Amino acid sequence: MASEPRTPAETSTPCTTAVGCRTVSKVWAQGTARAHEALRDIDLDIGPGEFVAFLGPSGCGKSTLLYLIAGLEQATGGEIQSFGKVVAAPSPDRSLIFQExxxxxxxxxxxxxxxxxxxxxxxxxxxxxxxxxxxxxxxxxxxxxxxxxxxxxxxxxxxxxxxxxxMRPKVLLMDEPFAALDVQTRQKMQDFLIDVWRESSASVLFVTHHIDEAVALADRVVVFTARPGRIKTIVPIDLPRPRDPFSRECEALRRQLTDLLRDEVDRAFAEQEALAESV
Known part of the structure; x- marks a missing residue:
């Protein structure tokens, strides 16, 4: 297995973006009593060949953003482009892998x-x-x-x-694909995915709830706020692969991401409790 990471600088050109989101917002059931805002003002660029993980509390719109990029849903506001073309419908260039x-x-x-x-x-x-x-x-x-x-x-x-x-996609969208697997199998699948990613040269957008998984896989981790989902911060990970999960660098990243998520998880739980009481 190769031990050196690819970086966006190695695979992208100055004017090319695999995925570009500009002030992207999504309101589900807009105009009805059930309307709720899933995403707000998402600005994000993904380079060709880049591996980016989406991390955030449940219900923050991570999966929604994948569906918008896949073209399976339409944004309420803003625009998404892939390699210079506006995303208006599904395309073989963007493949989505679900949890199931x-x-x-x-x-x-x-x-x-x-x-x-x-x-x-x-x-x-x-x-x-x-x-x-x-x-x-x-x-x-x-x-x-x-x-x-x-x-x-x-x-x-x-x-x-x-x-x-x-389908030879240029962008591979993965919605918690290993969530249902046991710990040992998930680790093997992570190693396998890195090998496939290197070989395919596709950009990967990977939704996960596991901080360890994000640290093991990604070039960058996009941390989302609680709903409505916004980008709280983006954490770059410039470490060679395969990564030692017990290294000081990985431990420091886990602590940083845990601290960034703590308030957002608390907000998400408080909102869920308030919704349950109102029913």
Whole structure:
């Protein structure tokens, strides 16, 4: 495994931004009695090949921002661009991986991986070739003909990553993809993801609730406030990979991120309690 980190400076050009958010806001159920503000005035640039983690309390809009960048939802205010083009709809250039793998149980592994290609109209031989290549990249080439229920949780998540990679995205959006895995499997998946990321050269936007995970993976950690979600601060992590979680540098980063989140988590809990009392 390579030990040197890639940085945005190594992979980006001065005028190119993989994702650019300008005063992006989102109000769910706008104009109704159930309206609530999820995001407010998000300004953020992600460089090509950069790995960025989103960290914040529950309900702060981290996942909402991913859906907006994916084009699955429309912002209430502001604008999102990807490589100079306004994001108005989903695109193969931006692949979203959910917490749940959402594999089709009646399809084989390779058919699941190539599902997007079939919708695009690619031929059978092309789909199978691309699926084989993607599965090789995630170490599951021998599972081509298996069904999802024959795989472990970690293997199913790797299939989900392969399905995203099959579309050759420039931006990989990941919404707590390892949250349901046990600690040991999650650690293995983190190592695997770093290898895949290096090989693909895609930008990765990774939502997590785990400070340890953010410290292990990211070039930068975007810390969100409690709802409405705003960017409280962005913490750069300039450490070689793989990172020693017991090093003084990683411990200092964990303490810094814990301190940054403490007030936001308290605010989020207080808001949830107030909502529960009003019901």
């Amino acid at each position: 793998t959402s594999l089709f149980p009646w399809l084989t592994v390779w058919q699941n991986v190539s599902f997007g290609l079939s919708i695009r109209g690619d031929g059978l031989d092309q789909r199978k070739s691309v699926a084989r290549e993607a599965l090789q990249r995630v170490g599951l080439a021998e599972a081509m003909e298996k069904r999802p229920d024959e795989l472990s949780g970690g293997m199913r998540q790797r299939v989900a990553v392969a399905r995203a990679l099959a």
